[in-house]
Amino acid sequence: MSRPEEIYVVGCGMHPFGRDESVSGMDMAERAIREALADAGVAWADIGYAAGGSDVSGKPDTLVGRLGLTGVPFVNVQNGCATGASTVLAVANALRAGEASLGLAVGFDKHERGAFHVSAARYGLGDWYAETGMMLTTQFFALKTQRYLHEYAIGERALAMVAARAFRNGSRHPLAWRRKELTEEEILGSAEVSPPLTQYMFCSPGQGAAALVLARGDRAFDLCERPVKLASLAFRTRRFGSFEVFAPWLPPGPHRSPSVDAAEAVFRGAGLRPSDVQVAQLQDTDSGSELIHLAETGLCGHGEQPDLLASGATDPTGRIPVNTDGGCLAGGEPVGASGLRQFHEVVRQLQGRAPGEQVPGGPRVGFTHVYGAPGISACAVLTV
Amino acid sequence: MTTRLIDESLFDGADPPRLVGARCTGCRTVVFPRQDSCPRCSDGAMTAHVLPDSGEIWSWTVQSFRPKEPYRPPAVGHQPYALGYVDLGEILVEARLDIPRRLIRIGLPVRLTTVEAYRDEDGTRILTFAFGSAAEDER
Numbered sequence A: 001m002s003r004p005e006e007i008y009v010v011g012c013g014m015h016p017f018g019r020d021e022s023v024s025g026m027d028m029a030e031r032a033i034r035e036a037l038a039d040a041g042v043a044w045a046d047i048g049y050a051a052g053g054s055d056v057s058g059k060p061d062t063l064v065g066r067l068g069l070t071g072v073p074f075v076n077v078q079n080g081c082a083t084g085a086s087t088v089l090a091v092a093n094a095l096r097a098g099e100a101s102l103g104l105a106v107g108f109d110k111h112e113r114g115a116f117h118v119s120a121a122r123y124g125l126g127d128w129y130a131e132t133g134m135m136l137t138t139q140f141f142a143l144k145t146q147r148y149l150h151e152y153a154i155g156e157r158a159l160a161m162v163a164a165r166a167f168r169n170g171s172r173h174p175l176a177w178r179r180k181e182l183t184e185e186e187i188l189g190s191a192e193v194s195p196p197l198t199q200y201m202f203c204s205p206g207q208g209a210a211a212l213v214l215a216r217g218d219r220a221f222d223l224c225e226r227p228v229k230l231a232s233l234a235f236r237t238r239r240f241g242s243f244e245v246f247a248p249w250l251p252p253g254p255h256r257s258p259s260v261d262a263a264e265a266v267f268r269g270a271g272l273r274p275s276d277v278q279v280a281q282l283q284d285t286d287s288g289s290e291l292i293h294l295a296e297t298g299l300c301g302h303g304e305q306p307d308l309l310a311s312g313a314t315d316p317t318g319r320i321p322v323n324t325d326g327g328c329l330a331g332g333e334p335v336g337a338s339g340l341r342q343f344h345e346v347v348r349q350l351q352g353r354a355p356g357e358q359v360p361g362g363p364r365v366g367f368t369h370v371y372g373a374p375g376i377s378a379c380a381v382l383t384v
Numbered sequence B: 001m002t003t004r005l006i007d008e009s010l011f012d013g014a015d016p017p018r019l020v021g022a023r024c025t026g027c028r029t030v031v032f033p034r035q036d037s038c039p040r041c042s043d044g045a046m047t048a049h050v051l052p053d054s055g056e057i058w059s060w061t062v063q064s065f066r067p068k069e070p071y072r073p074p075a076v077g078h079q080p081y082a083l084g085y086v087d088l089g090e091i092l093v094e095a096r097l098d099i100p101r102r103l104i105r106i107g108l109p110v111r112l113t114t115v116e117a118y119r120d121e122d123g124t125r126i127l128t129f130a131f132g133s134a135a136e137d138e139r
């Protein structure tokens, strides 16, 4: 049976991703939280510790004005793509330390349309870098993918296979944004953004919210029929030699990503191997990112991706289903909510309650991975 | 017509200009642009270091859509432009590529040059660094 200091997910909730002008970021967060509380069968007053994250849509702790002024400690997090994982980490550590037995993590965002707007000064760079047209995240993903395809002799069709699977999974998922299947030809033939990446190989900034209720092991099984154990969670920043966005220079290789460090640490913490994973979420800001992350997290070897994708192994019915909800490509990327969307999908898959296509055979080991600027990655292993 | 380099601190002041980074006296790491502390070790002091002016393309792409401000398009308006990382041996530098797209490939030998980034309000041509093909007959 469970030990008290083990941490479980006992409830989740999510506001559909996409575009809905009628709701604010806070509205979506409130809905996701109420859904997560109801899923766990607890009240807001039962929550003893909370953490929330949003990149652009307000201070999460002000949500107490809507949920109830219970005096609960509520930590605000702003950690880019790792925001969701940071909220889970904060809550899990508080529960482990005995601060509370029930906690809540929430993430939400509502972004403007179009590419993320960035300032050179905010990243410690001179004005010249942005003025000469080099300060675009899309360029970074293209440059990293271009080099990767070259090093491992991978063709551009693999990028289309990643996106086609994402939109196929999204088309069957009620919470996804992009719900239309696209063929590999349509993806390869869509407008060029930065070669080798085309328009349909990129996700778009969007909106959404997701929330989790976490419990200590001594409460989890009373509250939830099928609690999902947070077996391990690891968060890493970059080390010298990583290849990151907005880099006017790089040291000579090899370039080691923080994704490699976070994945190694999380599997070590869980006492499991990448080959044990039965349902996975990988950061897919673009097709190239997912392709690279498959190998950086250890789910396959470098260069094995084309065969893996072509064989259907990453489909919901395959050996290692990836982004069963369509990931960022089909869901869009509300930065603060994206990481918790991953938890939501993996938890539901492990509970056998997937809103979209359920992975058959009762998967018992799930994995989540996020990666983002300025060189951060977080991974989790979830088990039942 | 008068010309000006986009940011003097990136260059050595010679004609033609060379790129200047910094090198750590401790671990020999080379960075660009220059900075006062080493990103790798905490021991070394950083001294100005002129970068090699030739290398080869390490990765490349094209910027197809017009970037948002503060990007400043050239006088003729935005045209898709190529950029990439150039392997200079001791460092890889991100730069515009002044090479026809059909000729761009990983491993192509390239040499430092300058291209017009934009024109200032008074008509001054603002130049930034770029790499062009090292084989003149390919241009």
Ligand SMILES: [Zn+2]
Pocket: B024, B025, B026, B027, B028, B029, B038, B039, B040, B041, B042, B043, B044
């Ligand atoms: Zn050093």
